Amino acid sequence: MKEEQRLFEIYLRNKGLKMTSARETVLQAFLRSEGHLSAEDLLAAAKRIDPGLGQATVFRTLKLLADAGLAQDACKDEGPRRYEHVYKHSHHDHLVCVGCGRLIEFCHPQIEKAQNEIFKEFGFRATGHRLELRGLCADCAKTFDLEKE
Amino acid sequence: MKEEQRLFEIYLRNKGLKMTSARETVLQAFLRSEGHLSAEDLLAAAKRIDPGLGQATVFRTLKLLADAGLAQDACKDEGPRRYEHVYKHSHHDHLVCVGCGRLIEFCHPQIEKAQNEIFKEFGFRATGHRLELRGLCADCAKTFDLEKE
DNA sequence: ACATTAAATGATAATGATTATCAATATCAT
DNA sequence: ATGATATTGATAATCATTATCATTTAATGT
Ligand SMILES: [Mn+2]
Ligand SMILES: [Mn+2]
Ligand SMILES: [Zn+2]
Ligand SMILES: [Zn+2]
Numbered sequence: 001m002k003e004e005q006r007l008f009e010i011y012l013r014n015k016g017l018k019m020t021s022a023r024e025t026v027l028q029a030f031l032r033s034e035g036h037l038s039a040e041d042l043l044a045a046a047k048r049i050d051p052g053l054g055q056a057t058v059f060r061t062l063k064l065l066a067d068a069g070l071a072q073d074a075c076k077d078e079g080p081r082r083y084e085h086v087y088k089h090s091h092h093d094h095l096v097c098v099g100c101g102r103l104i105e106f107c108h109p110q111i112e113k114a115q116n117e118i119f120k121e122f123g124f125r126a127t128g129h130r131l132e133l134r135g136l137c138a139d140c141a142k143t144f145d146l147e148k149e
Numbered sequence: 150m151k152e153e154q155r156l157f158e159i160y161l162r163n164k165g166l167k168m169t170s171a172r173e174t175v176l177q178a179f180l181r182s183e184g185h186l187s188a189e190d191l192l193a194a195a196k197r198i199d200p201g202l203g204q205a206t207v208f209r210t211l212k213l214l215a216d217a218g219l220a221q222d223a224c225k226d227e228g229p230r231r232y233e234h235v236y237k238h239s240h241h242d243h244l245v246c247v248g249c250g251r252l253i254e255f256c257h258p259q260i261e262k263a264q265n266e267i268f269k270e271f272g273f274r275a276t277g278h279r280l281e282l283r284g285l286c287a288d289c290a291k292t293f294d295l296e297k298e
Numbered sequence: 299a300c301a302t303t304a305a306a307t308g309a310t311a312a313t314g315a316t317t318a319t320c321a322a323t324a325t326c327a328t
Numbered sequence: 329a330t331g332a333t334a335t336t337g338a339t340a341a342t343c344a345t346t347a348t349c350a351t352t353t354a355a356t357g358t
Contacts, residue, residue: 018305018354039344054308059345076225076279080344095271104271111263115282122244122253124284131280133264135273167325167334188315203337208316229315 004031004070004087011068025050026061036074036082036103075103075132093131099140153180153219153236160217174199175210185223185231185252224252224281242280248289 008027009019029046030037037045043058062083065071074084075094091112092105111131119126136144157176158168178195186194192207211232214220223233224243240261241254260280268275285293 016305020306020354022307052308056309056346057307060306095267095273097273098276106267106271108263108267111260114257114260114263115280118244118255118257118282119284122255123287124244124246124282125290126282126284127247128284129280129282131264131278133267133273133275133278135268135275135277138272141274165334169325169335171324171336201337205317205338206336209335 002031007087008065008068008070012064017064022050022053022057023061023064025053026058027065030062030065030071030083030085034085036084038080038082040080042083076130077132093133095133095135097137097140098134099136099144102137102140151180156236157214157217157219161213166213171199171202171206172210172213174202175207176214179211179214179220179232179234183234185233187229187231189229191232225279226281242282244282244284246286246289247283248285248293251286251289 005024005027008023012019012023025046026042028049029042033042033045039055039058039062042062043053043055046053046058062071066073066083070085070087071083072086074082075096077096090107092107093111095104095106096102115129116126154173154176157172161168161172174195175191177198178191182191182194188204188207188211191211192202192204195202195207211220215222215232219234219236220232221235223231224245226245239256241256242260244253244255245251264278265275
């Protein structure tokens with residue numbers, strides 16, 4: 001049994017919630033996935049395991065996974081919310097191409113450090129941050145310049 | 150006449166769009182406002198000038214203001230999109246208290262510089278970025294600790 | 299195993315923000 | 329002023345997400 005499943009079970013028990021087959025299905029589907037996926041994506045994946053699974057359960061379970069510290073919502077673009085793995089995945093921020101959607105994950109220790117300074121400066125206790133850089137990747141920049149004339 | 154109104158007129162003309170009384174109303178309401186405001190907020194303010202104004206027009210005009218470079222959407226929390234002024238307002242990022250919603254605007258030159266390095270490193274042409282720090286302000290942290298026991 | 303109790307499920311309706319549609323109206327270059 | 333075209337406000341539609349609720353299921357104690 002995967003560590004993440006064990007963690008989820010412990011989380012549920014501590015909250016007085018139940019481990020159910022529907023939740024197991026969603027968890028399995030999530031664990032097999034990678035990248036940034038929406039509730040809709042996850043529903044499709046989970047239905048391949050259990051076609052009778054309800055959509056509401058996916059939304060509900062994703063919230064639980066986030067609360068349990070296994071998932072978090074990734075980039076905050078337009079469109080549906082997207083989740084990514086947290087467990088054994090180190091922190092990173094996102095660089096996205098507004099042309100083609102290409103996505104690069106990066107981590108810049110100096111920026112992380114500077115953020116902590118800001119929290120301290122204003123007397124805040126940090127709970128999280130989100131940094132998203134947007135631009136045109138090399139390919140899209142080229143295309144864009146050509147289109148201009 | 151305000152500079153921003155002039156800019157908006159030029160923008161509209163260049164796009165083959167028309168300056169209308171509804172757009173003027175929305176622009177006036179926006180110019181008189183400050184901070185981060187939603188379409189709903191702006192509609193309320195604009196209706197004080199012209200009660201007959203339609204809600205759709207506010208959404209439409211906010212998009213135009215953003216495209217014209219006068220407004221941009223600020224923090225990307227939950228809930229409705231919120232816009233803030235751009236013209237003659239220097240760039241900044243946001244530090245928000247997840248407890249009470251308190252909001253601090255800051256700018257950290259080192260972070261800005263580091264971001265440019267990242268764009269360069271991955272061959273991207275920058276078009277924008279969004280940094281949002283979340284935490285508990287001193288007051289809320291205190292309250293939170295007391296509630297814990 | 300069985301009963302008890304509370305939580306979970308899936309279908310469906312409801313919500314909230316935003317966008318699309320459209321007939322009527324307003325703008326503006328000529 | 330005229331005419332082509334953009335805009336308006338009302339309304340319906342959309343999209344992602346939540347709420348509701350009758351039925352099913354899991355956990356716990358016997
Ligand atoms: Mn990621
Ligand atoms: Mn701001
Ligand atoms: Zn690209
Ligand atoms: Zn606070």
